[in-house]
Amino acid sequence: MQNRNQNRENELKRHEINRRAWERYAAMQVAKRIGLSATESQLRAAIRGMQPFQVNGGFDFRRYEELLRFQNLTTEGFEARCRADITLDNLARMVWENSIWASPMELDQAIADMTDT
Numbered sequence: 813m814q815n816r817n818q819n820r821e822n823e824l825k826r827h828e829i830n831r832r833a834w835e836r837y838a839a840m841q842v843a844k845r846i847g848l849s850a851t852e853s854q855l856r857a858a859i860r861g862m863q864p865f866q867v868n869g870g871f872d873f874r875r876y877e878e879l880l881r882f883q884n885l886t887t888e889g890f891e892a893r894c895r896a897d898i899t900l901d902n903l904a905r906m907v908w909e910n911s912i913w914a915s916p917m918e919l920d921q922a923i924a925d926m927t928d929t
Contacts, residue, residue: 840896843903850898858894 843849860871867875880890914922 836896836900839900839903843899848899848902848906850895850902854898854902855891855895858898859891 859865859876864879865871865876877887880887
């Protein structure tokens with residue numbers, strides 16, 4: 813019984829990982845289609861602000877390279893991942909800032925208006 817529960821749990825985790833990967837891919841495609849990306853200054857600021865790369869309150873390039881090597885990451889790969897994360901943040905911010913909020917009653921009325929013949 814426990815083995816079956818463990819298998820089910822593992823399957824659910826795999827499903828969730830797959831779902832998130834596809835959502836990320838789809839969001840990146842939307843960002844690409846509308847020409848949204850991270851700027852070099854956003855990338856630099858994000859990396860320079862990451863606590864693990866700080867030494868005595870400032871960014872340390874040697875520590876940056878050291879920690880990436882320790883994680884078996886190249887600077888190019890890490891920066892590409894950061895750039896994608898920033899792009900997705902920019903997309904989310906853009907959606908949030910351009911959202912139109914409506915009350916539940918307004919939504920109900922709009923749906924009723926669309927479905928009434």
